[in-house]
Amino acid sequence: QKEVEQNSGPLSVPEGAIASLNCTYSDRGSQSFFWYRQYSGKSPELIMFIYSNGDKEDGRFTAQLNKASQYVSLLIRDSQPSDSATYLCAVNLLSSASKIIFGSGTRLSIRP
Amino acid sequence: DADVTQTPRNRITKTGKRIMLECSQTKGHDRMYWYRQDPGLGLRLIYYSFDVKDINKGEISDGYSVSRQAQAKFSLSLESAIPNQTALYFCATSGGVRTGELFFGEGSRLTVL
Numbered sequence: 001q002k003e004v005e006q007n008s009g010p011l012s013v014p015e016g017a018i019a020s021l022n023c024t025y026s027d028r029g030s031q032s033f034f035w036y037r038q039y040s041g042k043s044p045e046l047i048m049f050i051y052s053n054g055d056k057e058d059g060r061f062t063a064q065l066n067k068a069s070q071y072v073s074l075l076i077r078d079s080q081p082s083d084s085a086t087y088l089c090a091v092n093l094l095s096s097a098s099k100i101i102f103g104s105g106t107r108l109s110i111r112p
Numbered sequence: 113d114a115d116v117t118q119t120p121r122n123r124i125t126k127t128g129k130r131i132m133l134e135c136s137q138t139k140g141h142d143r144m145y146w147y148r149q150d151p152g153l154g155l156r157l158i159y160y161s162f163d164v165k166d167i168n169k170g171e172i173s174d175g176y177s178v179s180r181q182a183q184a185k186f187s188l189s190l191e192s193a194i195p196n197q198t199a200l201y202f203c204a205t206s207g208g209v210r211t212g213e214l215f216f217g218e219g220s221r222l223t224v225l
Contacts (some may be wrong), residue, residue: 008152024201032212043202044155058149088154094211100145100212104154 003027004091006103019076021106023089026070028048032062032092033072038105039085048074079110115139118203118217125193126225131199133174133188141207144186145214146170146178149200158201161186193224 001081007024014017021035029063034084036044050063062075072091076083089103116137125131135144142163147155147170157170159178167178175197179187190197200221204214 006154034212034214036214037220043218044214045216046136046213049213090155090212098158099157099168099170100214101157102155104152112127 002077002103003093003101004089004103006087006106008087008104009107009109011106011108013079015079015081015110015112017079019079019083019108019110021074021076021108022071023073023103024071025051025089025091027091027093028051028067028070028104030091030093033063034090034092035061035063035072035074035099036088036090036102037085039089044088078106081110081112084110116203116217118201118213119218120220121218122221123135124223124225127194129193129224131190131193131222133186133203133222135186135203135217136183137203137205139205139207139215140183141205141215143206144180144182144225145200146176146186146188147204148172149202151220155202158188158198158222163166178213190222190224192221195224198224 035048037047038044048063050065056063060077064073086105086107088105093099113196119134146158161167161180176188204219
């Protein structure tokens with residue numbers, strides 16, 4: 001079992017709709033969770049981080065964390081064509097505070 | 113200038129050759145990382161380092177070695193390159209207020225023929 005799992009997609013969402021991206025992790029004691037966005041040919045960039053159970057909102061983005069179920073999700077409201085990218089979930093493992101493991105990424109496509 | 117600089121950006125080499133990818137940073141971060149990216153596999157951790165004297169294996173360290181020459185420099189070596197090491201390699205740093213926030217270089221594309 002991979003430590004961090006995501007559906008690879010592609011996920012196709014109409015412009016203006018909500019895009020929902022999911023991630024599960026295996027290390028129950030993990031404390032920190034991140035969503036990175038990667039445009040084709042570019043480096044990943046951090047868009048959201050969450051440490052506590054519940055929701056965290058930043059503009060059109062909402063990160064949701066459920067430690068009991070070991071999943072973290074990212075919601076993108078009012079999806080725009082510029083949101084088309086690969087979204088990478090990353091987890092900071094409890095076993096090492098600096099060991100950061102990524103999922104395989106979900107490719108998101110926003111159709112006009 | 114970029115905060116995290118990788119050289120070379122592109123490299124084509126032959127099977128069995130030794131290759132070194134270099135990373136330098138001006139962010140003053142202690143933690144540095146090397147990841148490999150293959151299509152559909154996301155980013156896989158090769159090695160990471162807390163400081164000059166602390167180096168740790170990641171998920172896929174076999175066939176790779178690293179050197180932390182200074183706080184700002186972290187090099188990745190392939191002693192004898194093989195075709196399945198063809199990939200995009202990213203260096204990243206961490207050390208800001210948000211533990212776990214990574215700052216990436218622009219990537220080094222390596223092709224092993």
